[in-house]
Amino acid sequence: MRERFWERIPPEKMTGEEWEALCDGCGKCCLNKLEDEDTQEVALTRVACRLLDDQTCRCGQYEIRKTLVPECIQLTPGTMKDVAYFMPETCAYRLLHEGRPLKYWHPLVSGDPESVHAAGISVRGLTVPEFEVPEEEWEDYIIEEPGT
Secondary structure, eight states: OOTTHHHHSOGGGSOHHHHHHTOOOOOGGGEEEEEOTTTOOEEEEEEEOTTEETTTTEETTGGGHHHHOTTOOOOOTTTHHHHGGGSOTTOHHHHHHTTOOOOTTSHHHHSOTTHHHHTTOSOTTTOEEGGGSOGGGGGGGEEOOTTO
């Protein structure tokens, strides 16, 4: 990857490897969300996608996730304009889309993939698998976004 590419290269010019490296591994994008249809306000829940590994905060079936979970949002530079509001406030994809820098704890900045967890940004150990909670009860699991 190119040195500090996220500061110099527009997302649409990044390589696939660079684009994927923007993911900080927080796992928040894999939390089920509730959206107010009128205001588009998004609330996070502790209820996680069934594919999220609660300890690594990564998708357990990343390569085939869209087959297993068709509603999974696949981020690309082209889709960001439509889904940025839906992404966590600390998400690198959202930050760059909004013209803001990556946070100090982001693994690309810190050089340490554990820094996102050490900073209290990730959902490691905080989630409940979606198959354990009926959708009509998700409101009972609303949380504040970790790290904000």
